[in-house]
Structure formats: structure tokens, C-alpha cells
Amino acid sequence: MSKVMIIGANGSIAQLVTQQLLATTTDELVLYLRRSQQLANYADNPRVTLVTGSSSDTDLLARAMVDVDVVYSSLGNGVHLDEQTQHVIDAMRQAGKTRFIYISALGAHHEVPGKFGDWNDAIIGGELVGFRKTAQLVAESGLTYTEIRPAWLTNANEVAYETTDLVTGFKGTEVSRASVADFAVKVITQPNTYQNASVGLNKPNTDGDRPSWY
Known part of the structure; x- marks a missing residue:
């Protein structure tokens, strides 16, 4: 049994992670959020x-x-993510914790190729600044980290995804929140995997110039 801290615990992916951990493990959870009554x-x-x-x-x-044994961060958008994440890093150093898993975004490393990469930068370029700063400060933090970079998110009730790394580049245009949660739980429960790694997540066979609903 482990103890897992989930920061930004009211987020949609974080709630799926919480549900899956409670249903499939004996782990204890610390749910950290601005208004705990939201998870009463x-x-x-x-x-x-x-x-x-x-x-x-x-x-x-x-x-x-x-x-806690593992810290999982599912903080909001990228505009101030670097500032928020710096506080988490400082807290982990203060508490003597080392294993950190966090949600980032596709494009955080300029890794999305072709027309889709150009489109993605045009749509969320303002937020990507924060995601890119966050990726750098986490990589330089000395923590053992896993950065999760999902494609554009859907609410599809499915777990269907493949992983990519920064060498192979990004694939696909979309992925379900349930898929992201499933991968996060795998890393949380197997913290010796994907150490100091940046992992892209996408649904197979969704390549294109933009997500299907655009």
C-alpha cells in the first residue's frame, strides 16, 4: 500500500485517477484542492x-x-503552471519527497510535427509558454519525474491510447480523459517506470491536421 497526493484533485482527470485508485488499489489518498467541499x-x-x-x-x-510516497499534479491550464509547479517542487524539497508525476500538454517541447503542430501552437500558444517553462524547471529540479503530454482531450468512455517520447515525436490529435487517467494510474502504482521521462499520449489512428471535431 502506498500513499498518493493528488494536487488539483477536483479536475476531471484527477477525479478519474482518484476513482480508479480507490477501486483498484489499497492506496491511501491525500486530495488537495481549493475547496474540499467539492469532493465532500x-x-x-x-x-x-x-x-x-x-x-x-x-x-x-x-x-x-x-x-506520501508519490505526488501527482493535475493543476489547471498552462498560463501560470510554472509558478504553481515551482511551489510544488519547493514543497517536495521541504518534505523530502522525490517522485513527481504531472499533467502537461502536447507542444510543451515543440515536438508536434507538421500542420497539426502549427495549428496547435496557433490555438494554445499562450498557454504553451507556461507548459514549456514548467517542463524546464521540472527537468532541472532534481526530482524523479514523469511528464504526461496528452493530445486534445475528449470525454469518450474509452481507454485507447499509445505512448510516444520526445525522440519519436508526437502522434495523433486526440485522446480520452479516461485514457490519460489510466496511464497516470499505471505510473502512480508503478513509480519505478517512466522515470525522468516525458510521455506523449494519443488515441491510435487519429492523425490529422487537427482534432476530428474542428
Whole structure:
């Protein structure tokens, strides 16, 4: 049994990760979010600790993770992600934690090729600045990290994905949130895998100039 901290626990992918961990493991969870009442359904679960706090509160983050084994961050968009993630890194150093898994975005390393890469940069270029800064500071942090870079997200009720790395480049244009959660849970429960790695996730056979709904 491990203890896992989920930062940004009210996010859609984070909630799927929480549900899967509770259903398929014996792990204990620390759910950290701005308004813990949003996850009040877990208040009486003996395996769950709810913590209300800001991602910018380094001291509270450090206290909340004092006895956890893995820190998983599912913070919001990329505009201020580097600033938020720096607080998490500082808290992990303060608490003596090393294993960090976090959600990033496709394009965080200029790795998306062709017309789709150009389209992606045009649509979310403002956010990508923060994702790119975050990738750099995490890589230089000394933590053992896994960066997860999903394609454009869907709510499809399916787990169907393939992985890519920065050498092979990015494939596909979309992937389900359920797929991202499934991969995150695999790394959380097998923390010796994908160490110091940046992993792209996409649904197979979704290559194109943009996601199917555009």
C-alpha cells in the first residue's frame, strides 16, 4: 500500500485517477484542492484525506505531503503552471519527497510535427509558454519525474491510447480523459517506470491536421 497526493484533485482527470485508485488499489489518498467541499463525497472514506489549500501555499503543501510516497499534479491550464509547479517542487524539497508525476500538454517541447503542430501552437500558444517553462524547471529540479503530454482531450468512455517520447515525436490529435487517467494510474502504482521521462499520449489512428471535431 502506498500513499498518493493528488494536487488539483477536483479536475476531471484527477477525479478519474482518484476513482480508479480507490477501486483498484489499497492506496491511501491525500486530495488537495481549493475547496474540499467539492469532493465532500469522500469525506467519510477512511482512505482519503481532504485538504483545502492553494497551490501557492508551499508550507501547507509540504505538510500535506509529509507521509506520501508519490505526488501527482493535475493543476489547471498552462498560463501560470510554472509558478504553481515551482511551489510544488519547493514543497517536495521541504518534505523530502522525490517522485513527481504531472499533467502537461502536447507542444510543451515543440515536438508536434507538421500542420497539426502549427495549428496547435496557433490555438494554445499562450498557454504553451507556461507548459514549456514548467517542463524546464521540472527537468532541472532534481526530482524523479514523469511528464504526461496528452493530445486534445475528449470525454469518450474509452481507454485507447499509445505512448510516444520526445525522440519519436508526437502522434495523433486526440485522446480520452479516461485514457490519460489510466496511464497516470499505471505510473502512480508503478513509480519505478517512466522515470525522468516525458510521455506523449494519443488515441491510435487519429492523425490529422487537427482534432476530428474542428
